[in-house]
Amino acid sequence: SQTIHQWPATLVQPVGSPLSLECTVEGTSNPNLYWYRQAAGRGLQLLFYSVGIGQISSEVPQNLSASRPQDRQFILSSKKLLLSDSGFYLCAWILRGSNVLTFGAGSRLTVL
Amino acid sequence: GNSVTQMEGPVTLSEEAFLTINCTYTATGYPSLFWYVQYPGEGLQLLLKATKADDKGSNKGFEATYRKETTSFHLEKGSVQVSDSAVYFCALSAPNSGNTPLVFGKGTRLSVIA
Numbered sequence: 524s525q526t527i528h529q530w531p532a533t534l535v536q537p538v539g540s541p542l543s544l545e546c547t548v549e550g551t552s553n554p555n556l557y558w559y560r561q562a563a564g565r566g567l568q569l570l571f572y573s574v575g576i577g578q579i580s581s582e583v584p585q586n587l588s589a590s591r592p593q594d595r596q597f598i599l600s601s602k603k604l605l606l607s608d609s610g611f612y613l614c615a616w617i618l619r620g621s622n623v624l625t626f627g628a629g630s631r632l633t634v635l
Numbered sequence: 636g637n638s639v640t641q642m643e644g645p646v647t648l649s650e651e652a653f654l655t656i657n658c659t660y661t662a663t664g665y666p667s668l669f670w671y672v673q674y675p676g677e678g679l680q681l682l683l684k685a686t687k688a689d690d691k692g693s694n695k696g697f698e699a700t701y702r703k704e705t706t707s708f709h710l711e712k713g714s715v716q717v718s719d720s721a722v723y724f725c726a727l728s729a730p731n732s733g734n735t736p737l738v739f740g741k742g743t744r745l746s747v748i749a
Binding site (some may be wrong): 555557565566567569572580586613615617622624625626627628629631 | 676728736
Protein backbone atom coordinates (compact mmCIF):
# COMPACT_ATOMS: atom_id res chain seq x y z
CA SER A 524 0.00 0.00 0.00
CA GLN A 525 1.06 3.57 -0.55
CA THR A 526 2.18 5.73 2.36
CA ILE A 527 3.56 9.22 2.69
CA HIS A 528 5.96 10.36 5.41
CA GLN A 529 6.84 13.87 6.48
CA TRP A 530 9.45 15.01 8.97
CA PRO A 531 10.08 16.62 11.25
CA ALA A 532 6.56 16.78 12.65
CA THR A 533 7.32 19.89 14.68
CA LEU A 534 10.03 22.48 14.31
CA VAL A 535 10.84 25.72 16.13
CA GLN A 536 13.42 27.89 14.39
CA PRO A 537 14.81 31.40 14.89
CA VAL A 538 14.37 34.08 12.25
CA GLY A 539 17.18 33.93 9.69
CA SER A 540 17.94 30.24 10.18
CA PRO A 541 17.71 27.66 7.36
CA LEU A 542 14.91 25.16 6.87
CA SER A 543 14.62 21.69 5.43
CA LEU A 544 11.38 19.70 5.48
CA GLU A 545 11.38 16.28 3.89
CA CYS A 546 8.63 14.20 2.35
CA THR A 547 8.88 10.65 0.99
CA VAL A 548 6.30 8.45 -0.65
CA GLU A 549 6.34 4.66 -0.55
CA GLY A 550 4.55 2.06 -2.63
CA THR A 551 4.20 4.02 -5.83
CA SER A 552 6.30 5.27 -8.71
CA ASN A 553 6.42 8.53 -10.59
CA PRO A 554 3.81 10.39 -8.55
CA ASN A 555 3.08 14.09 -8.82
CA LEU A 556 4.20 15.71 -5.55
CA TYR A 557 2.96 18.88 -3.88
CA TRP A 558 3.80 21.21 -0.99
CA TYR A 559 0.99 23.19 0.64
CA ARG A 560 1.06 25.68 3.48
CA GLN A 561 -1.74 26.24 5.93
CA ALA A 562 -1.36 29.43 7.95
CA ALA A 563 -3.26 29.77 11.22
CA GLY A 564 -6.97 30.21 10.58
CA ARG A 565 -6.55 30.10 6.81
CA GLY A 566 -7.09 27.64 4.01
CA LEU A 567 -4.55 25.76 1.94
CA GLN A 568 -2.03 27.54 -0.23
CA LEU A 569 -0.27 25.53 -2.94
CA LEU A 570 3.44 26.38 -2.84
CA PHE A 571 5.20 23.97 -5.23
CA TYR A 572 4.51 20.92 -7.31
CA SER A 573 6.68 18.45 -9.17
CA VAL A 574 5.89 16.04 -11.98
CA GLY A 575 9.30 14.35 -12.00
CA ILE A 576 12.87 14.32 -10.70
CA GLY A 577 14.38 17.79 -10.87
CA GLN A 578 11.14 19.35 -12.17
CA ILE A 579 9.71 22.00 -9.85
CA SER A 580 6.90 24.48 -10.49
CA SER A 581 6.34 27.37 -8.10
CA GLU A 582 2.86 28.71 -7.55
CA VAL A 583 3.74 31.78 -5.49
CA PRO A 584 6.88 33.90 -5.13
CA GLN A 585 8.29 33.53 -1.64
CA ASN A 586 11.19 32.85 0.63
CA LEU A 587 11.01 29.10 0.05
CA SER A 588 12.31 26.64 -2.53
CA ALA A 589 11.68 23.00 -3.32
CA SER A 590 13.70 20.16 -4.78
CA ARG A 591 13.03 16.62 -5.94
CA PRO A 592 16.32 14.74 -5.89
CA GLN A 593 14.69 11.31 -6.19
CA ASP A 594 11.42 10.03 -7.65
CA ARG A 595 9.71 9.68 -4.29
CA GLN A 596 11.42 12.43 -2.31
CA PHE A 597 10.32 16.05 -2.12
CA ILE A 598 12.15 18.64 -0.01
CA LEU A 599 11.06 22.12 1.05
CA SER A 600 13.86 24.51 1.97
CA SER A 601 14.70 28.03 2.95
CA LYS A 602 18.06 29.74 3.38
CA LYS A 603 16.74 32.34 5.83
CA LEU A 604 13.40 31.96 7.57
CA LEU A 605 11.02 34.86 8.12
CA LEU A 606 8.38 35.17 10.84
CA SER A 607 5.73 34.90 8.11
CA ASP A 608 7.00 31.42 7.19
CA SER A 609 5.35 30.01 10.32
CA GLY A 610 2.58 27.57 9.52
CA PHE A 611 1.57 23.99 8.93
CA TYR A 612 3.24 22.48 5.87
CA LEU A 613 1.61 19.60 4.09
CA CYS A 614 3.10 17.30 1.48
CA ALA A 615 0.76 15.47 -0.87
CA TRP A 616 0.92 13.12 -3.81
CA ILE A 617 -1.30 12.04 -6.64
CA LEU A 618 -1.04 9.21 -9.12
CA ARG A 619 -0.97 10.11 -12.79
CA GLY A 620 -4.46 9.76 -14.16
CA SER A 621 -6.06 9.96 -10.73
CA ASN A 622 -7.63 13.01 -9.12
CA VAL A 623 -7.43 11.87 -5.52
CA LEU A 624 -4.86 13.82 -3.53
CA THR A 625 -3.30 12.03 -0.54
CA PHE A 626 -1.73 14.11 2.23
CA GLY A 627 1.02 13.51 4.74
CA ALA A 628 0.56 14.21 8.44
CA GLY A 629 2.11 17.66 8.16
CA SER A 630 5.02 19.57 9.68
CA ARG A 631 4.32 22.45 12.03
CA LEU A 632 6.90 25.23 11.76
CA THR A 633 7.14 28.05 14.27
CA VAL A 634 9.57 30.84 13.49
CA LEU A 635 10.49 33.01 16.51
CA GLY B 636 -11.53 30.40 -13.20
CA ASN B 637 -12.36 27.45 -10.99
CA SER B 638 -13.27 28.18 -7.40
CA VAL B 639 -14.94 26.72 -4.32
CA THR B 640 -16.93 28.66 -1.74
CA GLN B 641 -17.90 27.09 1.56
CA MET B 642 -19.70 28.48 4.54
CA GLU B 643 -17.72 30.44 7.08
CA GLY B 644 -17.13 28.81 10.39
CA PRO B 645 -16.80 28.02 13.10
CA VAL B 646 -19.84 25.80 13.43
CA THR B 647 -20.68 24.63 16.95
CA LEU B 648 -23.22 21.86 17.47
CA SER B 649 -24.39 19.67 20.29
CA GLU B 650 -23.85 15.95 20.04
CA GLU B 651 -26.52 14.17 17.91
CA ALA B 652 -27.45 17.39 16.08
CA PHE B 653 -27.90 17.51 12.31
CA LEU B 654 -25.00 18.95 10.34
CA THR B 655 -24.98 20.83 7.06
CA ILE B 656 -21.89 22.53 5.66
CA ASN B 657 -22.64 24.37 2.44
CA CYS B 658 -20.32 24.25 -0.55
CA THR B 659 -20.81 25.79 -3.98
CA TYR B 660 -18.43 25.78 -6.89
CA THR B 661 -17.59 27.51 -10.13
CA ALA B 662 -15.92 25.44 -12.82
CA THR B 663 -15.74 24.92 -16.54
CA GLY B 664 -16.88 21.53 -17.73
CA TYR B 665 -17.80 18.77 -15.31
CA PRO B 666 -15.52 18.69 -12.26
CA SER B 667 -15.15 15.97 -9.67
CA LEU B 668 -16.07 17.12 -6.17
CA PHE B 669 -14.53 16.17 -2.84
CA TRP B 670 -14.82 16.65 0.88
CA TYR B 671 -11.65 16.37 2.95
CA VAL B 672 -11.47 16.34 6.76
CA GLN B 673 -8.59 17.55 8.93
CA TYR B 674 -8.56 16.40 12.55
CA PRO B 675 -6.56 18.52 15.02
CA GLY B 676 -2.83 18.42 14.37
CA GLU B 677 -3.13 16.10 11.37
CA GLY B 678 -3.05 16.24 7.60
CA LEU B 679 -6.12 16.16 5.39
CA GLN B 680 -7.95 12.91 4.72
CA LEU B 681 -10.35 12.22 1.89
CA LEU B 682 -13.84 11.89 3.38
CA LEU B 683 -15.94 11.36 0.25
CA LYS B 684 -16.15 12.26 -3.40
CA ALA B 685 -18.52 12.38 -6.38
CA THR B 686 -17.51 12.37 -10.00
CA LYS B 687 -20.69 13.24 -11.90
CA ALA B 688 -24.01 14.99 -11.50
CA ASP B 689 -26.47 13.40 -9.06
CA ASP B 690 -23.79 11.13 -7.62
CA LYS B 691 -23.91 10.81 -3.85
CA GLY B 692 -20.67 10.34 -1.95
CA SER B 693 -20.90 8.83 1.52
CA ASN B 694 -18.56 7.75 4.30
CA LYS B 695 -18.67 7.50 8.11
CA GLY B 696 -22.29 8.71 8.14
CA PHE B 697 -21.50 11.80 6.06
CA GLU B 698 -23.15 12.36 2.69
CA ALA B 699 -22.94 14.89 -0.12
CA THR B 700 -24.81 14.97 -3.43
CA TYR B 701 -23.38 16.50 -6.59
CA ARG B 702 -26.01 19.01 -7.74
CA LYS B 703 -25.13 20.45 -11.11
CA GLU B 704 -28.23 22.61 -11.35
CA THR B 705 -27.26 24.50 -8.19
CA THR B 706 -23.47 23.92 -8.53
CA SER B 707 -23.44 22.63 -4.97
CA PHE B 708 -21.98 19.76 -2.94
CA HIS B 709 -23.28 20.30 0.59
CA LEU B 710 -21.98 18.02 3.34
CA GLU B 711 -24.54 16.50 5.72
CA LYS B 712 -24.62 14.17 8.67
CA GLY B 713 -27.72 13.20 10.55
CA SER B 714 -26.22 12.89 14.03
CA VAL B 715 -22.79 14.33 14.81
CA GLN B 716 -20.45 13.05 17.50
CA VAL B 717 -17.73 14.78 19.49
CA SER B 718 -15.20 12.83 17.40
CA ASP B 719 -16.43 14.65 14.27
CA SER B 720 -14.86 17.89 15.53
CA ALA B 721 -12.46 18.87 12.75
CA VAL B 722 -11.98 21.24 9.83
CA TYR B 723 -13.83 20.25 6.66
CA PHE B 724 -12.63 21.27 3.19
CA CYS B 725 -14.67 21.18 0.01
CA ALA B 726 -12.63 20.81 -3.19
CA LEU B 727 -12.98 20.30 -6.91
CA SER B 728 -10.88 18.77 -9.64
CA ALA B 729 -11.59 20.31 -13.00
CA PRO B 730 -11.18 18.36 -16.22
CA ASN B 731 -8.08 19.30 -18.16
CA SER B 732 -6.56 20.91 -15.08
CA GLY B 733 -3.21 19.38 -15.96
CA ASN B 734 -0.75 18.94 -13.12
CA THR B 735 -2.42 21.47 -10.83
CA PRO B 736 -4.54 19.40 -8.50
CA LEU B 737 -7.56 20.23 -6.46
CA VAL B 738 -8.99 23.67 -5.85
CA PHE B 739 -9.90 23.93 -2.16
CA GLY B 740 -12.36 26.02 -0.23
CA LYS B 741 -11.10 27.84 2.86
CA GLY B 742 -12.35 25.19 5.26
CA THR B 743 -15.09 25.13 7.90
CA ARG B 744 -14.23 24.35 11.50
CA LEU B 745 -16.78 22.15 13.26
CA SER B 746 -16.87 21.82 17.04
CA VAL B 747 -19.23 19.26 18.57
CA ILE B 748 -19.90 19.55 22.29
CA ALA B 749 -21.19 16.79 24.52
